[in-house]
Amino acid sequence: MFKKILIANRGEIAVRVIRSAKAMGIKTVAVYSEADKDSLHVELADEAVHIGPEAASESYLVIEKIIEACQQTGAEAVHPGYGFLSERPAFSHALKEAGITFIGPNPQAIEAMGDKITSKKFAAEAGVSTVPGYMGLIETPEEAVRISQDIGFPVMIKASAGGGGKGMRIAWTAEEAADGFSRARSEAASSFGDDRIFIEKFIENPRHIEIQVLGDKHGNVIYLGERECSIQRRNQKVIEEAPSPLLDEETRRKMGEQAVALAQAVDYDSAGTVEFVAGQDKSFFFLEMNTRLQVEHPVTELVTGVDLVEQMIRVAAGEQLQLAQKDVALKGWAVESRIYAEDPFRNFLPSIGRLTRYRPPQEGTYGAVTIRNDTGVVEGSEISMFYDPMIAKLVTHAPTREIAIDAMSKALDEFLVDGIQHNVPFLAALMKHDRWRSGALSTSFINDEFPEGFAPVKPDEAAQAVMASVALSMHLIERERLDHLPGRLRPHSGITRPHWVVRIDKELIPVELANGMPTTPIDMDIRVGEVTELVAVRSDWVPGDLVWRGTYADETISVQVRRILNGYRLDWSGYSCEVVVLPPRLAELDKLMPEKLQPDTSKMLLCPMPGLVVSIDVVAGQEVKVGEQLAVVEAMKMENVLRAERDCVVSAIKAAPGDSLAVDAVIMEFE
CATH class of the missing domain: 3.30.470.20 (ATP-grasp fold, B domain)
Known part of the structure; x- marks a missing residue:
């Protein structure tokens, strides 16, 4: 057996390989780019070797640097993880020539x-x-269109060396086939160094x-x-x-x-x-x-x-x-959710930045349920624009599919991530989706169920009742603590009143406290809105906790808590709401407050994600039609085409190919 292996990768998969190697008594060597010098996989490995700048083409994809790191550390074998060099025959051959074993x-x-x-x-x-298709090499968009027509639309255009969804397009028309071929070829060349494309029949509802x-x-x-x-x-x-x-x-x-x-x-x-x-x-x-x-x-x-x-x-x-x-x-059933650094409310565009908070659910086995979280980050880690946006894989295992999904739903409710945008709200909403839970799946599921993209889920009456109850319980506990400060007179706060109003986003919901001031742990019965029956709310939450854990009507729930001005932002089961607790009189006055208007950006093309401008496809003074291509921005190895949303005239160009732009940076303006 090997005594020392090198992991030619980064992030969560590098951490995953290190975990198994250590369990086998094998020493590990990490490699890292400049962007990853403080990464978790570097910290966990027995040794670490710096192999170059941030760009993967100058670090993780350079075979000579990997071999040099092996020779420098005495690593006998290399595990490639996935992506990068994992499916490059040249890498395997080069390792063999250097006397190093390829773990693959x-x-x-x-x-x-x-x-x-x-x-x-x-x-x-x-x-x-x-699947029926054309396996020969395709050189031009025109040839791609002809072949697609021969096969019959719809077709799948794919990079021969592709993977991870890159270099892949579905075409339903000749125009989409031509454009898809060009985009897939460009992505394949930049991601894999191989621009060969093939086309096959796309199986509908597969x-x-x-x-x-x-x-x-x-x-x-x-x-x-x-x-x-x-x-x-x-x-x-x-x-x-x-x-x-x-x-x-x-x-x-x-x-x-x-x-x-x-x-x-x-x-x-x-x-x-x-x-x-x-x-x-x-x-x-x-x-x-x-x-x-x-x-x-x-x-x-x-x-x-x-x-x-x-x-x-x-x-x-x-x-x-x-x-x-x-x-x-x-044995049993397992479900995995990929946690991505992307904004589900802005068409899943990539997000970068520092993880100011990163608190995944506790791993382990709890009765019949196992929770596992494969991750390559910790609180304080930087999510870079140079690599894949996946930051973790949350996995649950249980005796049945239903129990595994319920366990995933609860685990996602506890997965706390701040500092970047992320897809946890989307995943949490999916776990409650009837079609997903029924198992009636297809690869078009997300397009079918979210044709306009994913928008914040508006809580129904049942969800509002949960949010209102959680918010009131926290508000009263915090007020009760204030009343115990030196010099405070307990009756002055008004917390003993039974009637309150909870504002959820813009909606005001009356709440009645039935059994007086709750204690810590929280133990109270409340009546929400027009509901006549009392609901029992129990929790051991204390001020400062970022997750409210407890029971609502005997159902165990976890709600993420973030403080906002005069209230809380609560996240639960895909719902995200700003919640403020008010006495009835203040609630009446709250209705009179003016609403803050958002700035008008309708005459601007804003960069939807942090990325690199690949091309600007129009000039100042040009008339453009709805759907016309305006620019292409590359982020996390994916090209994103920005198109005109209406007929207009370009008045000014504010960016150029090669520029690195932040979210909402102005690319161009319109008359």
Whole structure:
């Protein structure tokens, strides 16, 4: 077994590999760019080597620097994680020439399966169901349009070396095919250094299901069940689960056997994933094979009990698999939510900055439920524009899907992140969504259910009652503490009054306290709005706690608490509300307060995210039509096209290609 390994990656996956290596008694070496010098993976590793500037092309993607770091530290093997160099055959070859073991599949398998065009041919020869498409090289947008028309719209335009949703577009028309080809090719070149594109038929209303395979260097290959990854946005997975609510045992076996047949065809000898697109009728077609560890591997680990990173290390060291296919059993259900640094209320645009607060839920097993959080950050970490926006993967495991989802919902309610925008409110709302909970999924789920994007969820009466009760309980506890300050007269505060009004956003809700001043722990009965029955509210919350934990009508809940002027901002189950508690007379006066108006930016194109200006596609004085391309901004390795929302005339250009812009920086102005 290896004594020391190097992790050629960063963030949460580097931390994940370090965790397994340490459990095996193996020393670890981290590598880091200038942007990551204070990162968690650097702190946790036994050694760390600086490999260059912030840009991945000058640090994490430079093979020579990785090999030099191995030689400098005496690392015998390299785990690539995912992304970066994980699927580069040249990296595996270079390590072999330097006498260093690659913890991953042999380079021939990477070449065969890492190239999506070649992998389709291998799959067909191995008897794996494949999607109709064009596997040859495509050179021009015109050629892409012709091929798309021959296949029949809609089509999927994909980078041959792609992954993670990059270099991928869906086209429903000839115009979209031409534009999608150009964008996919540009993204593929910048992300993977390979601009080859292929086109295949897009299966409508499909589900995304993948099979985890594991092979060794002695010819043994098994599959470890499936994961469903149908909840996607811009072709990037958001929520994953294992097993799939679609499959039955027979379909699972067929998919698993085809995945193993493909792996055996290329002598696969590590952990890998065979991805399928599945119809609602349980038909399935080969999509691609990822010759690396997948982002969503934790759900498989939790339902099988197999540490995939450990298995990869053991296989790379020459050991035989200790598992046979008959030993694999799926136990319970696991759900993974990807926590991204992005603003769900602004079309999920990337967000960067410092994590002023980062308090994930406590990991561990609580009765039948397990909570796991794979992360690469801590409070105070900087989220950079140079890398992927994912900051954590929250995973829950339970005996059933329903219990696992409920556990995820509660865990998300406790996941406190400040300093950047993040998608926790969106994930929390999804956990309550009836269609998600029913398992009626497809890869178009988010587009179907949120066609206008995700907006703040307006609380219904039941949610308002919860928010009002939580706010009143905290307000009274804080007022009661004030009354115990030296010199304060308790009756002066008025906290003993039974009647209050809670303003939730702009709505005023009457609340009646039925049993006098609550104590700490909170124990009170209240009546909200027009509801006639009393509701019991219990909590051990004390001023300063960032999460209110307790029971409302005997239901255990967690509500995030942030102070605002004269009140609180409460976040719970996807709801986010500004809440102020008022005596009835002040509530009457509050209605008379003027409303602050937002500045008019309708004649400006503002940068929607921190990013780099790739192109300015209009000039001052130009007339533009609705939908016309104005500029392209790149952020976190994705190109974002900004288009005109109405017919107008450009009056001034305020930015140029190559500029790095902050959120809401003015790109251009209109007459």
